[in-house]
Amino acid sequence: MNTDNQKLLELRGLRTYFFTRQGVVKAVDDVSFTVEKGEVIGLVGESGCGKSITSLSILRMVPEPAGKIVGGKILFKNENLLEKSEEEMRQIRGNRISMILQDPMVALNQLLKIGYQLSEPLKYHGKAMGQIREKCIELLKKVRVSSPETRISEYPFQFSGGMCQRVVIGMGVSCEPDLLIADEPTTALDVTIQAQILRLLKRVKAEFNASIIIITHDLALAAQICTRVLVMYAGKIIEKAPVKVFYENSAHPYSNGLIRSVPVVGRRVERLYSIEGQPPSLLNPTAGCRFAPRCQKAKRICNLQYPPEVILGDGHKVACWLYAEE
Amino acid sequence: MSIVALYFFTVIFGPLITPHDPFKTNLNKALLPPFWQSEVSTDHLLGTDSMGRDILSRLIYGARTSMIVSLLALCICAPMGVLFGLISGYFGGKVDTIIMRFTDLWMSMPAIITAILMVSLLGPSKQTVIIVVGITGWIHYARIIRGEVLSYKEREFVQLARVTGCSNTRIIFSHIFPNVVNSLIILVTLDFGRVIIITATLSFLGLGIQPPSAAWGLMLAEGRQYITYAWWMSAFPGIAILFAVLGMNMTGDWLRDVLDPKQKLR
Amino acid sequence: MQKYIFKRIVQSVVTIFLIVVIVFFLVRLTGDPLAMIVPPDAEEADVQILKKKFGLDQPILLQLLVFLKSAARGDFGESFKWQEPALELVLSRFPATLELAVSAMLIATIFGLSIGIVSALKQDSVYDRVGKTFSLLGQATPSFWLGVMLMLFFGVKLDWLPVSGRGSLLHLILPATTISLISLASIARLTRSSMIDALKSEYVVMARIKGVPQHVVVLIHALKNASIPILTLMSMQFSYLIAGTVVVETIFSWPGTGRLAIQALLARDFPVVQAFVLFASFIYTAVNLIVDVLYALIDPRIRYQ
Numbered sequence: 001m002n003t004d005n006q007k008l009l010e011l012r013g014l015r016t017y018f019f020t021r022q023g024v025v026k027a028v029d030d031v032s033f034t035v036e037k038g039e040v041i042g043l044v045g046e047s048g049c050g051k052s053i054t055s056l057s058i059l060r061m062v063p064e065p066a067g068k069i070v071g072g073k074i075l076f077k078n079e080n081l082l083e084k085s086e087e088e089m090r091q092i093r094g095n096r097i098s099m100i101l102q103d104p105m106v107a108l109n110q111l112l113k114i115g116y117q118l119s120e121p122l123k124y125h126g127k128a129m130g131q132i133r134e135k136c137i138e139l140l141k142k143v144r145v146s147s148p149e150t151r152i153s154e155y156p157f158q159f160s161g162g163m164c165q166r167v168v169i170g171m172g173v174s175c176e177p178d179l180l181i182a183d184e185p186t187t188a189l190d191v192t193i194q195a196q197i198l199r200l201l202k203r204v205k206a207e208f209n210a211s212i213i214i215i216t217h218d219l220a221l222a223a224q225i226c227t228r229v230l231v232m233y234a235g236k237i238i239e240k241a242p243v244k245v246f247y248e249n250s251a252h253p254y255s256n257g258l259i260r261s262v263p264v265v266g267r268r269v270e271r272l273y274s275i276e277g278q279p280p281s282l283l284n285p286t287a288g289c290r291f292a293p294r295c296q297k298a299k300r301i302c303n304l305q306y307p308p309e310v311i312l313g314d315g316h317k318v319a320c321w322l323y324a325e326e
Numbered sequence: 327m328s329i330v331a332l333y334f335f336t337v338i339f340g341p342l343i344t345p346h347d348p349f350k351t352n353l354n355k356a357l358l359p360p361f362w363q364s365e366v367s368t369d370h371l372l373g374t375d376s377m378g379r380d381i382l383s384r385l386i387y388g389a390r391t392s393m394i395v396s397l398l399a400l401c402i403c404a405p406m407g408v409l410f411g412l413i414s415g416y417f418g419g420k421v422d423t424i425i426m427r428f429t430d431l432w433m434s435m436p437a438i439i440t441a442i443l444m445v446s447l448l449g450p451s452k453q454t455v456i457i458v459v460g461i462t463g464w465i466h467y468a469r470i471i472r473g474e475v476l477s478y479k480e481r482e483f484v485q486l487a488r489v490t491g492c493s494n495t496r497i498i499f500s501h502i503f504p505n506v507v508n509s510l511i512i513l514v515t516l517d518f519g520r521v522i523i524i525t526a527t528l529s530f531l532g533l534g535i536q537p538p539s540a541a542w543g544l545m546l547a548e549g550r551q552y553i554t555y556a557w558w559m560s561a562f563p564g565i566a567i568l569f570a571v572l573g574m575n576m577t578g579d580w581l582r583d584v585l586d587p588k589q590k591l592r
Numbered sequence: 593m594q595k596y597i598f599k600r601i602v603q604s605v606v607t608i609f610l611i612v613v614i615v616f617f618l619v620r621l622t623g624d625p626l627a628m629i630v631p632p633d634a635e636e637a638d639v640q641i642l643k644k645k646f647g648l649d650q651p652i653l654l655q656l657l658v659f660l661k662s663a664a665r666g667d668f669g670e671s672f673k674w675q676e677p678a679l680e681l682v683l684s685r686f687p688a689t690l691e692l693a694v695s696a697m698l699i700a701t702i703f704g705l706s707i708g709i710v711s712a713l714k715q716d717s718v719y720d721r722v723g724k725t726f727s728l729l730g731q732a733t734p735s736f737w738l739g740v741m742l743m744l745f746f747g748v749k750l751d752w753l754p755v756s757g758r759g760s761l762l763h764l765i766l767p768a769t770t771i772s773l774i775s776l777a778s779i780a781r782l783t784r785s786s787m788i789d790a791l792k793s794e795y796v797v798m799a800r801i802k803g804v805p806q807h808v809v810v811l812i813h814a815l816k817n818a819s820i821p822i823l824t825l826m827s828m829q830f831s832y833l834i835a836g837t838v839v840v841e842t843i844f845s846w847p848g849t850g851r852l853a854i855q856a857l858l859a860r861d862f863p864v865v866q867a868f869v870l871f872a873s874f875i876y877t878a879v880n881l882i883v884d885v886l887y888a889l890i891d892p893r894i895r896y897q
Contacts, residue, residue, distance in 0.1 A: 061800060063792075094803035101798055109795040111816050111891060121802045155892040171802060431614070434607045434880065438835035439872045446857050446865040447619065523734050527839055530736045531854055543736070550740050550843065554748050561744075564737030571732035 007078075008178055008211050009035040009058070014072035016050075016057045025282045027053040027067070029235040035179065040205065040212045042222035042243070044258070045232035046279050051215045054232070055181045059097060060089050077178070094121040098172040099181040103188040104164035108156040114167055115152035121174045135174070142207070143170040143200060162193035169200060176208050183215045198225060219262050223247060228315065231255050234280050234290040241316040251318040254291045289321065297322060381558060385566050387540035392570070395455055395535070396521040402460025404514055407467020408506070412498050414468065415475025422472075429465045437462040437524070445533045455525050455534040463521065467513060474506045508585040516578035519571035526567050542567050593895050596888055604881045611873045615866065616659050620652065663870065669863035673856065678867035682849055686871075688758055689837050689848035695764055696771035696833060701826070704776045708783020709810065712791060723780060730777025735836050739770040739843040756845040767844040771836035775829040782825050786818035793817070819890060827883040834872060 016028035027050045035041055043051050056062050057069055060081060074081040076097065081089065098121070101107040108117060118136045121127075127135075133152070140148030143166040156164055165185065172180055182201065186194035202225060205212055216222055222229055222243070229246045231239040231254065239252040250256050260273040277294035280286075289295070292302035302321050310323040414425040441458045448454045478484060479502075487497045528534035529543030537544060542563040549559030650658070662668070668678040711723040746766060747755030754763050790796060791814050799813045800806075838850035845851070849868060856864035888894045 059801060061797065090803050090805060092803070093801055099801045101794060101801075103794065106794040107798040109799070109813055109817065110893065112813070120799070120804050124803050124805060124808075155896075157893050158896070168798070171798075431607060431610055434877055435611060435873050436831035436834045436876055438831075438838055439869050439876075442838075442853055442857060442865060443615065443618065443869045446860075446862060519732060526734055527736060527835070530734075531839065531842060532858060533854075543734075546737055546740065553740060553744050557744050560737070560740045564734060564741065567734050567737060568729070568732050571734075572728065575728070575732055 006036045007034055008037050008039075008076070010073075010075040011054075011058070012073040012075065014054070014057060014074060015070045016053050016062055016067060017070050018067045020066060020283075023283050026235050026285060027282055028057060029282075029285070030072070031232075031235075031237050032072075033230055033237060033240060035211050035213060037178075037211055038205075038209060039228060040214065040226045042226035042229045043213055043215045043232060044217065044219060044222055044229055046217060048279065048282075049232045050235040050282070051232055052183055055099060055183055055213065055215055058181065059093055059099060060084070061093075091125065094171075094177075095125040095175045096177055097179045097181065098175070098177045099183065100165075100168050100172045100185050102184040104168045105156070105161055105188070107168055108164055110156055113153055113155060114159070117156075118152070118167060118171055118174065121171055125175050127175055139170040139174055140167070142173075143167070143204075145170075161189050162196065165189060165193075165197055166200065169197070169204065173204050173208055173210070177210055179213070180204075180210045181213045181215070184217070185214065186221065187216075187218070194221075201225065219258060231258070234285060235282050236290065236319070238291065238320070239318045241318075242314070245313065245316050249316075251312055251316070251323060252291075252320050253295050253297050253322070289319075381545075381562055384540040384545060385542070385562060388542045388545060388563065389566065389570075391452075391535060391539060391541040392522055392525060392543075392567075395452060395525050395541075396459075396518060398456045399459035399463065399521050399525065400514055400517065402456065403463035404467055404510065404517075406460070407464035408471050408503075408510060410464065411468040411471025412475055412502065412506075415472040416479060416494070416498050416502065418476075418479075425468065426472075429468055432462075432465050441524075441528060441533070445528070450533045450536060452535050452539075455528050458528070459521055459524050462524075463517065466517070467510075470509065470513060471506055474509055475502055478502050478505050512578060512582050512585060515574060515581055519574040519578070522567060522571055522574070593888060596894065597885055600881055600884050604877045607877050608874055611877075612660060612663050612870060613656070615869060616656055619866070620655070668867040668870070671856070671861050671864045673859045673861045673864070678863040679871065681864060682852065682867045682871050685847060685849045685852045688846060689841070689850060691758075691764070692767055692771065692841070692846060692848060693833055693837055695768040696836065697775070697826075697830075699768055700772040700775035700779055700829070703772075704779025705783050705815075705822070707776075707780040709787055709815070711780070711784040712787035713810065715788065720784075723784070727777040727781040730773050731781075733773065735770055735774060736839045736843060738773055739767070739840050742766050742770055743843065758847055767840045767846055770840050770843075771833060774832055774836070775826075778825060778829065779822065782822055783818065786821050787814055790814035790818045816890065820887070823883060823886060823890070827880055830876065830879050834876065 010032075011034070012032050014028055014031045015026070018025040018027055029050075031050075031054060033041075043054065045051050053062065053067070058074055058076075058081070060069070062069060069082060072082075076092070081092070084092070108114075115133070115136050118139060119132045122132055122135055136152055137148045140151065145151055145163060145166050151159075156167075159167065165188075169185075172182075185201065186197050189197060198221065201212065201214075204210070212225075214222065214226060226243050228240065228242050230237050231252065233254050239246075239250065239255050241250065246255070247259065250259055254275070257273065257275040261275065275294060280290055280293065286292075286303065288301075288303040288305055289298075289307055292298045295302065299321055307319045307321045308324050309317050309319045311317050312323065410425055410429075414422045440462050444458045444461075445454055448457070484497060484501055487501045492501070525534060526541070526543030526546075529541050530547045532547065535541040535544055537548070545563040546560050549556065549561075549563070552559050666679045670676065671678050671681055674681055707723050707726070711720040714720055743755045743766060746753045753766055754760075755766065757763060787810075791810070793814075795817075796809060796813050799809045804813070834850075837846075837848060838853060840846065841848045841851035842854050849871070853865060853868040855861075856868065
């Protein structure tokens with residue numbers, strides 16, 4: 001099947017915990033997945049399930065001193081990022097792996113010129129010496145910002161939200177990274193802008209041949225752009241599937257619930273489906289399946305022991321007792 | 327907290343605990359060092375000044391003077407500030423604009439300049455200090471209280487009072503004022519330290535309390551002339567001020583944590 | 593940008609004008625200005641002559657007009673004590689005060705910022721705790737006492753530094769340190785808290801995601817944003833700085849305007865006091881104007897309003 005040289009990123013048993021006064025919050029608890037070259041992965045789940053912390057862990061940017069990566073491996077091009085020095089990590093950030101944050105209006109520094117902020121990755125990763133301005137203008141053109149020559153010396157507050165996100169994407173791809181992580185890239189934007197940004201991401205992916213991890217709670221978005229979907233729930237990945245398989249044949253009761261709660265145009269329903277109950281606290285979680293308290297199909301064992309990962313088909317894996325032998 | 331309690335204790339019971347008469351001069355005993363440096367006598371714990379007066383006793387009396395002057399000054403600026411703040415915040419509109427423009431203007435004169443002007447007009451005295459500190463300090467209160475009032479003005483209980491036909495005066499004093507009392511307590515405590523320093527500074531410069539009164543700032547001014555051979559004359563009054571202010575500031579911070587958990591008053 | 597600065601200049605001029613008017617009325621309201629000039633045993637006839645001479649028999653608004661006219665010319669009368677024009681006297685002492693104030697501000701800013709930044713970066717470390725204690729103490733120390741103690745320690749006991757007068761750079765150290773301490777403490781405290789906020793913000797995370805080196809993140813991304821509240825504080829601190837020069841000049845016999853003001857005050861030399869008051873207000877207003885221009889330079893949102 002997959003050979004190692006196609007693998008770009010592999011997470012093995014990643015654990016990121018937060019040590020708070022109330023106790024240990026297991027935000028990312030034994031997460032493993034791989035990202036292959038050219039893939040677009042959708043990391044899907046409710047807010048607070050550990051999606052963002054997973055991505056921050058990959059960049060080794062978990063907010064310290066409360067947060068800490070306590071276990072596992074992050075293999076990027078077969079090198080463990082957890083063994084890198086801070087300076088080596090800095091050279092990877094924004095260069096080989098870059099990230100786009102949710103709200104572009106706060107992610108950009110309001111007091112610095114767009115051009116300056118755009119040029120930083122180039123400058124600090126030794127790209128495009130001496131012709132930084134030209135490179136920045138070119139980048140703005142690529143992310144479809146009009147009249148880049150003048151806009152380059154403007155400030156973020158003179159840009160609209162969508163324009164800001166284009167700039168942030170431009171910053172993200174400026175060093176032609178191997179992996180681009182987009183954390184809720186469209187959530188803070190108007191619906192009409194969302195589609196444009198999504199199209200931009202697709203084009204960027206094609207042009208730079210980067211792998212992308214899109215973090216979202218929006219299944220419709222994931223369906224449009226992703227090749228594979230990972231569902232995360234309470235710090236764990238519960239289902240991994242190719243996008244087509246996922247939408248037609250999702251296995252985990254939680255995934256089914258998510259799909260059923262997306263409204264579909266043209267289908268009349270009495271009431272939109274919603275999953276009962278609240279996501280569990282990540283503080284001292286139970287030993288069993290974390291979805292069990294909300295699961296309608298829960299069995300006795302679900303509350304006692306965490307389910308093993310079961311392979312259902314090509315690239316389709318699920319962690320659920322409905323498919324495993326007790 | 328315990329520092330503050332100690333100071334208030336000294337202020338109230340001062341005359342009972344002073345070992346010597348703070349005003350009695352005795353030139354034979356002038357400039358005695360504190361007890362641990364003294365071979366002659368341990369009678370004067372913190373030594374004596376150039377006129378042979380006991381430093382400890384003068385410090386205790388000084389606490390009385392400084393505290394009373396500061397309190398009186400606060401009695402002027404706090405009510406004045408609160409009144410203008412309430413009026414400005416509650417009525418809004420032109421009244422508000424005029425009062426706020428006036429505070430802007432007042433703020434564009436540094437306090438020390440106002441003080442110098444006032445002293446030159448009224449002459450240096452205890453009363454002048456009280457007036458100066460009083461009229462330079464109210465701006466701060468007015469602004470903060472105004473801000474508070476603005477946030478309460480549109481709340482239901484005020485609207486309700488208005489609907490039931492309460493007079494403006496009644497609404498201001500029985501409905502809004504009780505809500506700003508907490509802020510007021512914090513402000514006054516935090517301001518106390520500032521006022522102590524200002525009164526001491528004015529006295530030090532010879533613009534405030536006049537000799538032979540015992541006041542911390544004044545004692546320091548007297549001690550400065552003997553700095554080369556009687557360090558204790560200057561050192562102790564300063565330490566007294568430092569701990570008084572420190573105590574007040576820490577109490578203020580503590581009160582803010584207790585009474586104002588949302589940390590509005592930063 | 594030009595429009596903003598122009599607006600602020602007009603505001604400043606209005607402020608100064610109003611201050612002059614207020615000073616005028618305060619002087620007239622609180623007593624008979626003649627009483628400050630004429631010896632108490634003067635003949636009634638002489639008083640009348642003086643009244644005429646100073647125009648005090650005119651209606652009050654006319655007096656105000658005369659006062660404004662002479663104020664605009666910088667004419668505040670002649671000093672009784674020094675027999676020189678009051679404003680010239682104040683101006684001649686100003687360079688000494690400026691030297692002191694600027695060095696104090698530099699000390700406070702440089703040390704305050706660095707202590708604050710390091711405390712913010714090493715939150716809750718031993719260093720941070722020392723810094724916190726230091727700023728708490730700094731805010732409670734009366735500057736005149738600190739001046740006297742520094743004088744005692746470095747001047748008298750150790751005999752390292754001169755304790756009075758103006759001259760070499762060495763003369764400057766003690767007075768400038770004394771003035772700067774209070775501002776230093778509060779600048780350090782505010783720098784710490786606004787840097788902590790800035791370092792937690794999304795744009796700092798973003799900068800780090802881009803692979804910007806730590807020192808650039810701290811000094812450019814975080815500090816630039818944190819500097820706005822710090823600048824506000826510094827403009828407020830300037831008022832303490834003026835008070836500081838008055839006190840410290842007196843202690844260290846520094847021949848500046850502050851000491852002059854106190855001397856004039858104690859000698860009841862009213863023209864000099866008045867000239868000083870108006871001059872100091874003028875400087876203060878000018879500094880606030882400069883601070884507002886600095887805001888606009890740092891924050892483009894103000895510039896493009």
